[in-house]
Amino acid sequence: MSTNKESKPWKLRSGKIWRHLIVAYKFDFLDDGRVLEWELTADGADYTVQTGYTPRFFVGARSSSVDVALEALVELYENHPDVAAVERLERRPGFRRQHESVLAIDATHVGAVPTLAEQARQLPAIPIGDVTTFNVDYSREFRYCLETDHDPTPTRSPTTLTLSVSLPETAGEKYGELTVGEKTVSGDPATILAAVQTAIDDRDPDVLICSSANIIPTLYSMADDDAIDWFSLSRWPDVEYQQLATRSSYASYGQIGHSPARYNVPGRVIVDCSNSFFLGQANLDGILDLVSRSRKPLQEAAWASIGNILTAIQICEAHSRDVLVPNHSWRHEQFKSMGTLHNADRGGFTFASEVGLHENVHELDFASLYPNIICTRNVSPDVIRCDCHADRSDVPELGYSICEEEGYLVDVLQPLIDDRQAIKAELRRERASDHPDADRIESLSGRSDALKWILVACFGYQGFNNAKFGRIECHEAINAFAREILLTAKDHLEAGGWRVAHGIVDSIWVKPEPEAADQQPLEEIAATITDDVGIELEYEGEFDWVAFVPQRNSDGGALTKYFGKHANRDEFKIRGIEARQRSTPPFIEAFQTECLDCLDRTRSPQAVLGLLERAIARLRRGDVDPAELVVRNRVSKPVNAYSQYTTNVAALERARDQGLTIHPGQDVRYVVVDDEKRSRDRVALAHESPERYDASYYVTELVRATESILSPVGWKREQIHEELEESEEVDLRSF
Amino acid sequence: MNDTNVSDRRLAVSQPASGAKRNRDLRRDASLPDGATVFPTLDAGVTLLDGDNRVVAPIQSLVIDHLLMNDGTAFWIDVHGYATTTQFTRIAPSQQLLDRVKVARGFTPFQHYSVVCDLPVAIDSHPDDPALIVAPALDAHYRNEDTLATEQAETLLGRVLARLRRYARAYDVPVLVGRTTSNLATEPIATMADRQIHCEQTSMGPQFVGDEFETTLYPVGDGLYQTTFAYWRALLAARARRVGTPIDDSQPTVRPKAPKPLATLQHGGR
Incomplete structure (x- = not known):
């Protein structure tokens, strides 16, 4: 099964992503600083033990206009027992900043980074507000991949084993019934543990899909209580399992969120069904697709939120451009007139829907409107309201300039848009084929769904307070472009003899204008609009009727509540x-x-x-x-x-x-x-x-x-x- | 700057007016008086505006009043939506005023601090002189323990206050600040301020009270008195007419309808 390849200490660092990345799918961090790199083989996994890994973070001036005496920090860190090395380097502290002198601090253990970074704020000589820490709150495996040039994409389809317990089973300290793969086992702890062990030994799964990660400690405590020493989920003999995070609450968007405890089993990936957004909204193939895009290894990608993944993809882009990632975003919006703010505050576009049941309705949708606006209009935090074209007005209503240089967000999103389109095309071909392959369809759907969520989020992310890379001006500009595009579409449609019955964000419903003599075919108009705005307007189809639901306590239309009967199909x-x-x-x-x-x-x-x-x-x-x-x-x-x-x-x-x-x-x-x-x-x-x-x-x-x-x-x-x-x-x- | 108007206003403020005479005058003057003691003058230095609750309209009214009486641009460091344009357009007699206020919002303590630090860059690169610096709810971001340790929050807020004081001196402009609550943690804001104004919610509407100033209440007929925001808007419009700022057609130029009777007073005053 596993073989041990002890390797020499090494250090690999590069600002650029290497052309030839080292492949490994899972990384375990041992308490003594060693790292296990797991690579999938034809029938299992091999590991390599790395002993010289020193994770790195940076400290630099909050803004290029602040003059900071970093020497004081050099002394602080050089004498710190958790620091392996300190050096001065030239890095870009932001997408809009050039190379500046910063401190690079190498920690002795990945767990020491947050505490060490916090200490940069504690010297009286350098009060908070003068310096920023960079590359601090990365998840461990992701950091490792970035810093040591690893590609976490599995080299073959990982094998899985599902472990699940029903709700009533979670009441006690041990399980009386557990489903292992397709089989439900009940009985005393020894019986249950034996069933799990047999499945582990037989299948040697790369991934454990658990109904809750609590299954891991519970099984081990059942083994302890019964003095069973043969039970093991681990692929590494010296460590059975580790707790990565305790159950916790956090505040997000003004709401209290809760995240379950997380566990790690060396050599295997744990996917916690109760703690995985993408497993619920897409599937494992969808998550694997995100692994190669975000460089977050499977276990981390599985529990990541949409924002985590989007941030990771942007961090990769920053990394490839020598740009550091601030722990807290100190960058603020530029001053704008209240008049501009007034225009910007209008939000996304909506046509007031005509409440009621409409017959002979057609729907048209803009494909990935917001991401396409970003890419076609170059709406990116690093180029919006640029100083070099300050006299230009590129964004409608707001008058913001946009630099001619291509923004990094375009580089981030264009591949996602293109790939999703290709996946959707493949999906259509597969479905239309004589013998559609159900597995393939499921895999493609999962990938398409996972990408959809990232694309959907990229707009809101720009307006999110704590987004590392977000910028409110981008959020405003995207909205302004969207309003202009929807109005353009409306004009074309009305000129073609159609009346807009409802429109929200990126969808428009039309029906023939009774006053108009005849109607120009919608495919034709859609093509004209597509040419005009540079983003594809797709003719979605015809409905025998569509009903727009009024709000419960008023006669106005609830924008997002409607139902209709597709024409020519029973749906x-x-x-x-x-x-x-x-x-x-x-x-x-x-x-x-x-x-x-x-x-x-x-x-x-x-x-x-x-x-x-x-x-x-x-x-x-x-x-x-x-x-x-x-x-x-x-x-x-x-x-x-x-x-x-x-x-x-x-x-x-x-x-x-x-x-x-x-x-x-x-x-x-x-x-x-x-x-x-x-x-x-x-x-x-x-x-x-x-x-x-x-x-x-x-x-x-x-x-x-x-x-x-x-x-x-x-x-x-x-x-x-x-x-x-x-x-x-x-x-x-x-x- | 329009010196005449400024001194007019100073004069008005230095005459605490609670008298029946003023009210009688007002009753005669259907077009609303200029120089009425509704809004306190903002002098150079730091003025802290406190209030019983979120003082959005009071801050905005003071800013509009100041801009009507003075040339230049207001620079506004915003948090938590105090610079809401929905409210501003309701009170402002002219949409032109929207372009005389420059806003940058800090959505986190880090961004808020940075906006304060970078304010001189914005002021110095702007063609017009600064007329006013506005920084509402200064404590808003510096009391969330999830974001910052208390000590660090105190340090950052302290640095923000020091900078605002320096700006008041360097640009010789009024700096209007606010806080979300008055307690030990926000005491440094009061200490830093040269003067304080309190905006009170009375049964007859909001009222500004300071050491040398008190909003007088205005009759709306039938022995009722009020200082509602609608009334302020009308007053600001009257002020705009006096100083020659074009008034938007959409803005009401006549005195708004009296609100529901809140209290019947025997005489003007409190």
Whole structure:
């Protein structure tokens, strides 16, 4: 299996990415400073032990106008036991700065970097505000890849083993049942551990996909308790597992986030399903695609947020340009007039949607609008409002200049746009082929989805306070260009005899203008618009009808809620309403879909109300399987942070009573059994297989789902209730 | 600078007006008086504006008033959306004023500190003279322990205050500052200021109170008195007319309708 290649101490450093990178897919950092590099082989993995690794961070002046006596810091660091070396180098402290003299500090251990960097702020001679630390908060494996020129892309498809436990199993300190791969094992700890060990030995997986990373310490503690010494998940004999991070809370976007503890098993990658955005939104192939783009090795890429990945890709770009990455962004926006701020604050573009049901509607979408604006208009933090073209006005409404030199963000995003387009084209070909390969389709979809999220985020990132590379002026400029582009499109469409019924961000819905004599074909207009604005406007297709849903408490349109029936195919497009929401119980979802069918067939609100009455009757008779009524909600905060006693709180309290821990970010699944109660008896958890439910609670949900469907044609909740009451009276009289 | 107007205003401020005479005059003057004691004059040096809550409209009103009475540009170091243009356009009698305020926002303590440090670059490269420096909610970024250790936050805030004082002297302009709360941690802001004004929410609307200044209340008919923001806007418009700044058509030029009766007063004053 594994072979040991002890290597000589070495040092590799380069500002540029090497043409020939060393390949390894996983890196383990031992307490004594040694690093294990794991390379995949045909039937397993080989490791190399590295002994000279000294991670590096930098200290430099906050701004080129600040004169800092870095000598004081040289002395501080040279005498520090955790520092291996200090030297003066020339680096660019920012994309907009030239080479300046900075201090490079090499730490003896990767864990020492944050503390050492913090000390740069503590000398009275150099108060905070004068210096900035750079290249500090990198994740370990990512840092290693950057500093030692490694490419973490696996050289073959990694083998995986899934370990999962059901929610009730998490109550105790040991598991009585565990799923290993495809097999569910139950029994005493020795039985369970033996099943895991057999699978590990047989398959020697490169990746352990765990329902929760807590499985790792729990299995080891089960082995300890039973004095089992043969249990091991590790590929490295001396270390079984390490805890990388404890469970923690953090503040982000003004919300409290929670991140589960993270664990590391030498030689293998841990993917924690409860702590992986991309595993949920894409798949392992999607994450692997991001590994090679971001140089974040698989384990780190799996738990990374979109922002982490986008930042990593930009750090790689900075690294290749000799640019350092500040720990905190001290760079501020330039002064602008309040008039400019006023124009910039208008946000993205939206046409007020015409609430109601529209027939003969066509949809047109701009492909990756924001990323394409960045690339076609060169909207990049390093070139926007440049000094060299200060007299120019390149951004509409705002008058910002944009340098002629190509911005780094274009280099970062263009490959993502191009590759995603190529993947989508491949996906279309595969789907259209005579024998579509399901695995390939899944793999391509995962990659396309992963890239989509990065592209979607690149715009918001520019406006995010703590983004290392973001710049609010870019955010404003992208919005300004988008508004101009949408208005241009609107003009062309109207000139072609079409009327815009709704438009949001990058999508436009049109229908024939009744006053116009005839309509220019939309493909033609789309091609003209594409030529005019330089970003492809795709004709998405025709709808027999589309309904734009009004906001619940006003007559204005809710911009993101609509549904429609595709022309020429038996499919609905649904956005924002219950059937699309993941928390909606299957019964409600099926009901709403039935309503859509009905509305499509009959266009009759009365017919939909008939469905509602029948569904209510079924509920009241107790004819609905409670399993169809399970609400699935994602927990957003700890139970004591909720200010109101919601069904979620009741479910969380109930779980806690049973010794179950559901952490923020995880789902809680329950059936509402008595909505009147203000205690944990309000709900029953899904795993309790409840046999009853609170009919009136679900009736309210049904009415709500009906309102979403009927409100575009003028039926609000009150009218639906009135109608129901009338028919109930009729029912009563007939008895 | 328009010296006549400035001295007019100083005169107005030096005459604490609480009298019935002024109110009687006001009642006669449907076009609203100039030189009324609604807004305190901002003198050179640092003025701290405190308030019972977020003092967005009060700060903006003082800035607009100052710009109407003085030439030059206001430089505004913003946090937490105090420079909201939605509010500014509601109060400002002329959209032209939007272009006489230059804003840079600090979204983190690091950026806020840097904006303060780089202010001279912005001022020196601007064609017009500075009329005013505005820095609301100075403490806003320096009290989040997740971002900065307390000691470091104190150091940074201290450096910000020292710089603002220096700018007030070097450019000989008023520096208008604010804080989100008044406590031990924000005491250095008050210590640094040459004077303080308090904007109080009274049942009759907001009112500025300082050592040498107090907003008088204005009658809106039927024995009611108020100083609402709508009233301020009308007052600023009247002021704009007096100094010859073009007033936007969209802006109301007549006195706004009286608000719902808040309190019936027997006489002017508090």
